[in-house]
Amino acid sequence: MRITGLGHAGMFIETTGGSILCDPVIGPSFFGSWFPFPDNRALDWERFGAADFLYISHRHRDHFDPALLERYVRKDIRVLLPEYPTDDLESDLRALGYENIIATQAGVPLEFGDLTLMVTPLRAPSDGPIGDSSLSVDDGTASVLNQNDSHPLDLEALMAFSKPDAYFTQVSGAIWWPMVYDLPQDSKQNFARLKREAQNKRAMYYIEKVDAEHVFPMAGPPMFLREELFRYNGTGLENDSIFTDQREFLAHMAEQRPDQKGYLFLPGTQVDVDHQDVTVTQTLYTDAEIEHVFGDKWTYLAEQRDSRQDAIAAEEASRADVLAPEEMLAAIKEWWEPLLRRARTIRNGVGGAVRFRIGELDMVVDFPKAKVRAFEGEECIYWYTIPADLVSTNIRDHEIDWSNSIFLSMQFEVGRSGKFNEFLTTFLKCLSRDRIEYVENWYAEQSDQTEDVQLEDWVIQRRCPHLRADLTKTGKIEDGVLTCSLHDWKWDLATGRCLTTTGHPMRSSRVESARADEPLEAPAA
Numbered sequence: 001m002r003i004t005g006l007g008h009a010g011m012f013i014e015t016t017g018g019s020i021l022c023d024p025v026i027g028p029s030f031f032g033s034w035f036p037f038p039d040n041r042a043l044d045w046e047r048f049g050a051a052d053f054l055y056i057s058h059r060h061r062d063h064f065d066p067a068l069l070e071r072y073v074r075k076d077i078r079v080l081l082p083e084y085p086t087d088d089l090e091s092d093l094r095a096l097g098y099e100n101i102i103a104t105q106a107g108v109p110l111e112f113g114d115l116t117l118m119v120t121p122l123r124a125p126s127d128g129p130i131g132d133s134s135l136s137v138d139d140g141t142a143s144v145l146n147q148n149d150s151h152p153l154d155l156e157a158l159m160a161f162s163k164p165d166a167y168f169t170q171v172s173g174a175i176w177w178p179m180v181y182d183l184p185q186d187s188k189q190n191f192a193r194l195k196r197e198a199q200n201k202r203a204m205y206y207i208e209k210v211d212a213e214h215v216f217p218m219a220g221p222p223m224f225l226r227e228e229l230f231r232y233n234g235t236g237l238e239n240d241s242i243f244t245d246q247r248e249f250l251a252h253m254a255e256q257r258p259d260q261k262g263y264l265f266l267p268g269t270q271v272d273v274d275h276q277d278v279t280v281t282q283t284l285y286t287d288a289e290i291e292h293v294f295g296d297k298w299t300y301l302a303e304q305r306d307s308r309q310d311a312i313a314a315e316e317a318s319r320a321d322v323l324a325p326e327e328m329l330a331a332i333k334e335w336w337e338p339l340l341r342r343a344r345t346i347r348n349g350v351g352g353a354v355r356f357r358i359g360e361l362d363m364v365v366d367f368p369k370a371k372v373r374a375f376e377g378e379e380c381i382y383w384y385t386i387p388a389d390l391v392s393t394n395i396r397d398h399e400i401d402w403s404n405s406i407f408l409s410m411q412f413e414v415g416r417s418g419k420f421n422e423f424l425t426t427f428l429k430c431l432s433r434d435r436i437e438y439v440e441n442w443y444a445e446q447s448d449q450t451e452d453v454q455l456e457d458w459v460i461q462r463r464c465p466h467l468r469a470d471l472t473k474t475g476k477i478e479d480g481v482l483t484c485s486l487h488d489w490k491w492d493l494a495t496g497r498c499l500t501t502t503g504h505p506m507r508s509s510r511v512e513s514a515r516a517d518e519p520l521e522a523p524a525a
Contacts, residue, residue: 005269007040015139017115018052029061031409032315040267142273167212172220182415198488216265325361340370349423352381359388
């Protein structure tokens with residue numbers, strides 16, 4: 001089996017049963033903000049576009065590049081579609097003319113001659129744009145796991161496919177916290193450091209659990225080539241950004257897991273796998289060029305910035321004309337209020353008013369009352385400042401996921417009173433009836449958490465209140481605080497209060513306070 005790196009999370013997998021094109025992206029993505037690092041334009045995209053299968057892991061635009069697909073990928077290619085709860089990705093692909101769609105089933109292997117593959121989707125509200133997935137591939141000569149950006153909860157089911165010889169996984173996050181937040185600079189630096197540490201910890205958790213002999217960090221970081229965002233490349237010119245690069249993570253992994261074999265996976269990296277034997281060749285970049293990219297990173301980034309402003313200008317020219325404030329308010333009101341009325345759990349979870357300053361428009365979304373109206377000076381729990389052309393474009397395109405457009409662009413500012421509110425972020429990426437109904441039902445299903453277990457000196461509910469991870473495997477207790485390693489969420493066990501966000505309380509008590517006749521696990525129904 002041969003795997004060729006295409007940049008970011010992209011790869012081209014050649015097997016004895018056919019070739020698979022995975023997440024090809026040139027970009028720029030997210031309103032012209034994200035470019036793959038390092039530059040991947042010199043790859044032979046005509047060759048990769050002639051693959052036998054196309055796999056788009058999820059709808060985030062750093063994984064799904066419609067312009068690249070239109071230009072390079074043939075329309076009759078077989079498309080491996082993850083089993084998601086809404087049909088947004090399928091609709092996007094069909095709109096591009098891709099009709100030869102294979103609807104995969106979650107965690108069910110498919111065979112194509114010598115090739116066996118399996119797509120494992122995640123479907124919680126916080127998984128990408130309501131969905132993320134991984135791809136397992138085995139052709140008899142090797143087994144590989146392309147985990148992509150996904151953070152699977154049930155690794156045992158995923159690993160039942162076959163133990164990977166080579167493992168490809170995200171190590172650099174895709175988020176706008178804390179860079180765009182209204183915070184003192186020293187707080188930004190501290191929060192950015194904590195976020196990088198949490199990302200490293202999560203990546204190491206999966207690397208240790210998967211226990212593949214060969215590991216390839218991928219799926220980031222981006223290049224920010226817009227002038228106003230340039231300072232946030234990598235860990236930031238002022239150490240206030242979160243994007244660990246491939247070589248930095250490999251150094252961290254070498255400290256934490258010295259015997260682990262890890263490799264740079266870049267555009268043009270060719271990985272030949274024959275069971276446990278792996279050969280890695282760099283076909284696009286020379287050793288000297290790789291040293292320039294990573295050893296003199298800011299110079300390389302400046303060169304990229306100076307040479308790619310035409311692409312940024314072209315993206316800006318494609319945006320919609322700015323709507324007048326009253327027209328914009330009327331459009332958002334007509335769009336959002338019916339969704340708010342359906343979103344009882346989300347409204348209760350947000351629990352207050354959220355202010356949006358969009359160009360000349362100053363408006364409030366009153367979540368408790370399910371109303372969109374002009375700002376009247378009231379106290380707000382969050383406040384956004386967003387360029388009017390971004391919002392006008394999302395209205396024109398009826399973009400149902402503002403995290404997959406405005407927020408990941410980092411071309412906005414935000415402040416908040418109190419902690420992160422997951423329900424607010426969820427609403428802003430669920431701006432369709434199908435998504436709202438799915439998420440409301442999903443939250444309702446999570447309320448059944450009857451099984452308790454003992455972890456050290458505490459009796460706690462077994463399933464994490466965030467995404468129902470098994471805390472006997474992902475939980476760690478220190479000084480009365482439980483941390484779930486999957487997303488680094490924390491709870492004060494003495495009170496059950498979530499320390500990371502609003503809501504999501506945990507059932508917990510000290511062992512000595514539990515009744516002797518009270519079972520630690522609920523009996524089977």
